[in-house]
Amino acid sequence: MAKMSMIQSLNSAMDNMMERDPNVLVFGEDAGYFGGVFRVTAGLQDKYGLDRCFDAPINEAAIMAMSIGMAAKGLKPVAEIQFSDYIFPGLDQIVSEMSRLRYRTAGQFTSPVVVRTPCGGGIRGGQTHSMSPEAFFTQIPGVQVVMPSNPYDAKGLLIAAIESEDPVIFFEPKRLYNGPFDGDPGKALETWSKHEKGEVPEEHFSLPIGKANIVREGNDLTIVTYGTLVHVAQAAAEAEGIDAEIIDLRTLVPYDIETIARSVNKTGRCIVAQEAPRTSGFAAELAAQIQEECFYALEKPIFRLTGWDTPYPHAHEWSYFPGLKRFSTAIRETLEA
Amino acid sequence: MSQTTPRFHVPAPSLRPGDKPDFSHLVIPPAGEAKRPDPSVEGMKTQDLALGLVRVLDHNHQAVGEWDPKLDAGVLREGLRHMLMTRAYDDRMQKLQRQGKMSFYMKSTGEEAVAVAAAMALENSDMIFPSYRQQGILFARGRDVVEMMCHCISNSRDNLKGRQLPVHYTWAEGNFFSISGNLTTQFPQAVGYAMAAQYKGEKQVTASWIGDGSTAEGDFHGALVLASTYKAPVILNVVNNQWAISTFQGVAVGEGATFAMKGIGYGLASLRIDGNDFLAVYAATQWAAQRARDGHGATVIESYTYRAGPHSTSDDPSGYRPKGEEEEWPLGDPVERLKNHLINLGEWDEERHTELEAELKTLVIAAYKEAESHGTLHDGPLSPVESMFEDVYAEQDWRLRRQRQDLGV
Numbered sequence: 001m002a003k004m005s006m007i008q009s010l011n012s013a014m015d016n017m018m019e020r021d022p023n024v025l026v027f028g029e030d031a032g033y034f035g036g037v038f039r040v041t042a043g044l045q046d047k048y049g050l051d052r053c054f055d056a057p058i059n060e061a062a063i064m065a066m067s068i069g070m071a072a073k074g075l076k077p078v079a080e081i082q083f084s085d086y087i088f089p090g091l092d093q094i095v096s097e098m099s100r101l102r103y104r105t106a107g108q109f110t111s112p113v114v115v116r117t118p119c120g121g122g123i124r125g126g127q128t129h130s131m132s133p134e135a136f137f138t139q140i141p142g143v144q145v146v147m148p149s150n151p152y153d154a155k156g157l158l159i160a161a162i163e164s165e166d167p168v169i170f171f172e173p174k175r176l177y178n179g180p181f182d183g184d185p186g187k188a189l190e191t192w193s194k195h196e197k198g199e200v201p202e203e204h205f206s207l208p209i210g211k212a213n214i215v216r217e218g219n220d221l222t223i224v225t226y227g228t229l230v231h232v233a234q235a236a237a238e239a240e241g242i243d244a245e246i247i248d249l250r251t252l253v254p255y256d257i258e259t260i261a262r263s264v265n266k267t268g269r270c271i272v273a274q275e276a277p278r279t280s281g282f283a284a285e286l287a288a289q290i291q292e293e294c295f296y297a298l299e300k301p302i303f304r305l306t307g308w309d310t311p312y313p314h315a316h317e318w319s320y321f322p323g324l325k326r327f328s329t330a331i332r333e334t335l336e337a
Numbered sequence: 338m339s340q341t342t343p344r345f346h347v348p349a350p351s352l353r354p355g356d357k358p359d360f361s362h363l364v365i366p367p368a369g370e371a372k373r374p375d376p377s378v379e380g381m382k383t384q385d386l387a388l389g390l391v392r393v394l395d396h397n398h399q400a401v402g403e404w405d406p407k408l409d410a411g412v413l414r415e416g417l418r419h420m421l422m423t424r425a426y427d428d429r430m431q432k433l434q435r436q437g438k439m440s441f442y443m444k445s446t447g448e449e450a451v452a453v454a455a456a457m458a459l460e461n462s463d464m465i466f467p468s469y470r471q472q473g474i475l476f477a478r479g480r481d482v483v484e485m486m487c488h489c490i491s492n493s494r495d496n497l498k499g500r501q502l503p504v505h506y507t508w509a510e511g512n513f514f515s516i517s518g519n520l521t522t523q524f525p526q527a528v529g530y531a532m533a534a535q536y537k538g539e540k541q542v543t544a545s546w547i548g549d550g551s552t553a554e555g556d557f558h559g560a561l562v563l564a565s566t567y568k569a570p571v572i573l574n575v576v577n578n579q580w581a582i583s584t585f586q587g588v589a590v591g592e593g594a595t596f597a598m599k600g601i602g603y604g605l606a607s608l609r610i611d612g613n614d615f616l617a618v619y620a621a622t623q624w625a626a627q628r629a630r631d632g633h634g635a636t637v638i639e640s641y642t643y644r645a646g647p648h649s650t651s652d653d654p655s656g657y658r659p660k661g662e663e664e665e666w667p668l669g670d671p672v673e674r675l676k677n678h679l680i681n682l683g684e685w686d687e688e689r690h691t692e693l694e695a696e697l698k699t700l701v702i703a704a705y706k707e708a709e710s711h712g713t714l715h716d717g718p719l720s721p722v723e724s725m726f727e728d729v730y731a732e733q734d735w736r737l738r739r740q741r742q743d744l745g746v
Binding site: 065072074077093141 | 464466496497498500501505507508509514515517519522524525526527528529530531532533534536537543555556558559560562563566728729730731734735736
């Protein structure tokens with residue numbers, strides 16, 4: 001085991017896979033020589049050569065299309081979209097092409113591309129560097145959607161994504177790149193070095209796509225969330241002194257309904273939380289499915305804690321972000337008799 | 338239409354329904370005039386070829402000039418057969434669509450040389466990223482006609498399990514990629530595929546096709562950027578058939594420009610060729626394939642042609658272009674031109690031609706009868722309903738399993 005940040009663990013995942021499989025290629029805007037604006041691909045070009053890790057032109061649609069063509073020929077492209085806010089020029093290639101190639105060719109061609117992209121706010125990124133656009137991608141039959149919340153999971157899931165036979169949109173909560181975040185922007189930055197999930201094997205390992213992780217077992221209520229908010233939920237539960245069960249979804253498509261339903265049937269109370277805007281967010285899907293599965297166990301309406309239906313603001317970032325205060329309100333309301 | 342002067346420029350064709358077809362404004366350079374540089378030439382140095390028009394067959398049906406690929410009569414007859422087969426198939430399928438046998442059809446009439454000659458100039462192992470009007474490639478590569486029809490009528494033997502509109506063929510075994518239906522998406526994908534082939538150390542060339550209107554898509558730019566940046570072994574064909582459904586090519590090309598010239602801006606070798614000239618299409622494709630195989634990078638080829646039929650069975654050109662324009666196209670009909678060339682060579686005659694047409698017509702009718710024995714869209718049998726939930730992912734997750742059960746299959 002080694003101490004790793006999420007940047008290092010993601011890098012280590014690609015390193016392991018590039019070493020194992022000559023068909024794994026890594027590319028994106030600034031991802032080659034420089035190693036990416038967040039340094040996630042640092043050193044890979046040096047180690048594996050120009051044709052294994054290279055810079056791509058600033059054209060997300062072309063990056064997606066190139067990946068699809070390469071995957072159709074049997075390579076394993078791992079494409080970086082520099083910020084998930086920039087993924088939209090590539091959306092047609094993802095929605096109409098990458099996701100459907102297996103289906104529309106009845107399996108004659110497939111497109112198992114991994115699209116890595118940093119998401120989420122809390123870094124003073126303003127409206128074009130803070131989005132959480134994951135819900136868009138959960139509406140696309142044929143792609144899997146993954147979002148880890150710590151270095152250990154990030155590595156295991158990225159390796160699983162690269163080994164998957166189907167495309168994966170892999171969201172990396174950039175606020176967590178260098179350390180966990182409990183939702184208090186006033187505190188000094190923590191690093192992953194003291195966190196148990198900052199212990200990551202240097203060798204190859206994978207975590208199953210589609211399997212949630214119960215980060216804290218409890219009986220009072222269930223909090224279902226993913227990404228940055230996993231850590232905020234833990235801090236809020238602790239601050240409120242409640243025995244919460246906290247589920248880190250890890251995979252949004254296909255999400256682990258079994259783990260969620262078992263928990264909510266046990267606690268009878270549930271908060272679903274996301275950083276993205278409220279309307280038609282992934283929390284809405286979770287709330288709908290949970291009430292189908294757990295209606296008779298529910299003591300209170302499912303609480304949907306989300307960002308606001310506004311673009312991600314710059315100056316008012318912390319009024320947008322579903323932080324500790326809003327988590328506490330959600331917990332109190334959900335626990336009321 | 339309002340007679341006021343538009344406040345900004347909106348291009349429009351000079352002739353509309355009710356007008357007499359007239360192509361006298363087109364500048365058609367004589368056959369044999371274009372120079373043929375070595376396929377290793379720097380892309381930028383093909384500017385004259387991007388502005389001109391590579392033509393081999395002249396008005397006396399002779400093959401002339403440096404671009405003459407000097408093909409054996411046997412190869413020419415084979416090309417003629419594939420083009421006639423394409424035409425016979427298209428005509429039959431169009432009629433069957435009119436009879437309600439399939440939901441939709443798209444003919445390639447007038448553009449048979451663009452597909453057939455290119456396919457014949459490539460190796461069968463070369464990869465094809467087609468648009469929806471290159472069915473000629475399938476005939477040139479020996480695709481089973483019954484299988485093609487089974488796809489078009491979405492029956493139990495459709496190799497795409499009824500998931501695609503008619504004519505959106507896929508044939509992996511024949512190195513024929515899937516046809517999207519969303520325009521131009523295949524163009525940059527083809528570049529990625531070509532790069533992957535190179536990465537794997539293969540000598541395979543990848544070729545893709547789009548239409549004139551589709552060059553307006555961002556993916557056209559993406560494809561050309563990728564192709565020039567990575568010097569990919571790819572052939573990027575723009576089939577300028579003058580019409581994007583009802584929209585004339587002037588809405589995409591820009592005043593006075595050619596589609597081939599767009600390639601020059603990216604530093605790519607770019608050729609503008611007579612797309613109704615079997616020999617010109619063959620020679621240009623052969624040139625571009627050699628260039629790609631020898632590691633000199635990509636070529637943009639604009640095939641100048643005319644869409645003689647409607648865009649699809651849902652379209653009626655009498656609403657937007659003069660009646661009979663296809664008869665007046667100054668570069669003629671690709672089948673007639675190759676036929677006349679063969680006759681001129683003493684390698685063909687009217688009698689054999691008529692016989693071949695009759696043979697292919699009979700073949701197509703018999704093939705359809707066989708295809709129908711595997712079911713039709715209306716009366717079945719189709720692919721089993723549960724197959725609707727297959728191939729979304731390699732394995733069905735709980736959502737798809739449950740949804741399949743909800744449907745009761």
